Amino acid sequence: MIRHTVVFNLKHPAGSPAEAAFLADAKVLAMIPGVEKFEQLRQVSPKNDYAFGFSMEFADQAAYAGYNDHPNHVAFVRDRWETEVSKFLEIDYEPL
Amino acid sequence: MIRHTVVFNLKHPAGSPAEAAFLADAKVLAMIPGVEKFEQLRQVSPKNDYAFGFSMEFADQAAYAGYNDHPNHVAFVRDRWETEVSKFLEIDYEPL
Numbered sequence: 451m452i453r454h455t456v457v458f459n460l461k462h463p464a465g466s467p468a469e470a471a472f473l474a475d476a477k478v479l480a481m482i483p484g485v486e487k488f489e490q491l492r493q494v495s496p497k498n499d500y501a502f503g504f505s506m507e508f509a510d511q512a513a514y515a516g517y518n519d520h521p522n523h524v525a526f527v528r529d530r531w532e533t534e535v536s537k538f539l540e541i542d543y544e545p546l
Numbered sequence: 547m548i549r550h551t552v553v554f555n556l557k558h559p560a561g562s563p564a565e566a567a568f569l570a571d572a573k574v575l576a577m578i579p580g581v582e583k584f585e586q587l588r589q590v591s592p593k594n595d596y597a598f599g600f601s602m603e604f605a606d607q608a609a610y611a612g613y614n615d616h617p618n619h620v621a622f623v624r625d626r627w628e629t630e631v632s633k634f635l636e637i638d639y640e641p642l
Contacts, residue, residue, distance in 0.1 A: 452590065457637055473642065494548065495638035503639050541553055541637075542591035543599050546569065 451545060452508045454517075457493055457500040458538035464501070472534050475526075476504065482520045484513035500537070547641060548604045550613075553589055553596040554634035560597070568630050571622075572600065578616045580609035596633070 462468040473490055480488035491503040508514040517523055558564040569586055576584035587599040604610040613619055 453587070454591075489639075490642040491549070491639035492642050493637060494640050495550075495636050497636045500637065502642070503637070505639075540591050540593045541589060541596065541599070543585075543587035543601075544590050546586040546588050546598070 452511065452514050453505060453543040454508065454514065454540070455503060455505045455542065456538055456540045457498075457503045459499070459501050459536045461534055461536045468534070472530060473502070475530060478522055478526060479504070479506070479517075482517050482522055484508055484516050500539070548607065548610050549601060549639040550604065550610065550636070551599060551601045551638065552634050552636045553594075553599045555595070555597050555632045557630055557632045564630070568626060569598070571626060574618055574622060575600070575602070575613075578613050578618055580604055580612050596635070 460469055460472055462472065476490065477488075479485065486507045486509070487505070489503075489505040491505060493500040493503050506517075508517065556565055556568055558568065572586065573584075575581065582603045582605070583601070585599075585601040587601060589596040589599050602613075604613065
């Protein structure tokens with residue numbers, strides 16, 4: 451199991467329609483084959499300044515690679531992530 | 547639900563007995579009342595340089611506060627975390 455997470459901030463004002471649209475449209479990622487346990491999260495620790503997180507799991511590296519290369523993921527990164535996200539950090543986990 | 551995560555590096559060499567001892571001894575945290583779904587994880591993304599992660603969930607802020615204030619947590623942070631961890635980032639999530 452690989453858990454892929456990304457914590458991020460949007461360029462949009464908090465509570466704006468553009469923020470809501472980004473989060474709603476990002477659900478297309480959950481439909482990509484191999485994606486399990488897709489979650490949209492609010493980052494709530496005062497010890498960092500990120501606002502949102504996505505988390506998903508893959509059975510193995512092949513499923514993860516299939517997601518990365520999927521046209522819907524490539525298009526979302528190119529058309530939305532790269533233009534609407536101001537700051538992010540990817541963290542991936544495997545069981546120890 | 548609050549998911550408390552921390553991604554971190556140890557001062558100990560990779561694969562060392564001191565590294566293994568830290569991870570084994572950290573399991574005391576899983577026994578603190580209110581802690582659910584405690585996980586010890588290996589950070590595997592090449593996009594950051596952290597090596598390990600812990601993840602746990604709490605039912606609510608009261609359970610999280612009870613964990614933070616628990617003597618076993620306070621002692622672990624004071625006696626092990628502050629002396630053996632070189633770098634860390636806490637990220638906490640709630641469902642969006």
